[in-house]
Amino acid sequence: MALAIRDVREHDLGAVLSLNNEAGTGILATDLDRLRHLYQIAHYFRVAEQDGRILGFLIAMRQDAGYASPNFRWFQAHYESFVYIDRIVIASESRGHGLGRIFYCDVQSYAEVRVPLLTCEVFLEPRNDQTVLFHGTMGFQEVGQQKMGADGPMVSLLARELPSFPFVRERYLEQDGLPAVDWLAERRRPADAAGVAA
Secondary structure (H helix, E strand, C coil): CCCEEEECCHHHHHHHHHHHHCCCCCCCCCCHHHHHHHHHHCCEEEEEEECCEEEEEEEEEECCCCCCCHHHHHHHHHCCCCEEEEEEEECHHHCCCCHHHHHHHHHHHHHCCCCCEEEEEEEECCECHHHHHHHHHCCCEEEEEEECCCCCCEEEEEEEECCCHHHHHHHHHCCCCCCCCHHHCCCCCCHHHCCCCC
16 A cells, blocks of 8 residues: 555554654653643644554644743744744654655645744764764754753754745745645644644
8 A cells, every 4th residue: 555644643642652752862852741732732733643543643733832841942042933843753763755755745744834944953963974964965054952851861843945935935835825635734633723832
């Protein structure tokens, strides 16, 4: 069966949680309550599914999300408008086959009609050169570094300018808005997401 990239559904959260917590040191472990919070506030939360199995996911949010992550807050303090990639996880047996690039292309297509920047961070402790190189080849540039809390790891804060955004802003966002087509639609978040803080 073909691979499908689709919006997450609530019944997927158990599989997403397992993938997240089996990912290793490059991804912060979480629990179901925190994952549910991300499910409520994320503007972009998609999974890769094949033969009924979740092979990966990517969570991202815009600058107005109620999220207390120190890295997200760094971008809020430095940029007015952006999409922040909080985390991407690919199942171990699916790594090395291009699924990460597929997710990044998909989240870029979401972001580039809404904001001028796509942002994220990568851990520098422990440093993973494969991850650093991946982001470099996807057009990201380092815009800062910070330590995550007093005892947390050092991270590299990355941003990628989205060159199509000025065209979209001028021709659509400042006129009648984006066309009402499925591929441009916003994710339908749970109704109780408004005003939730991390």
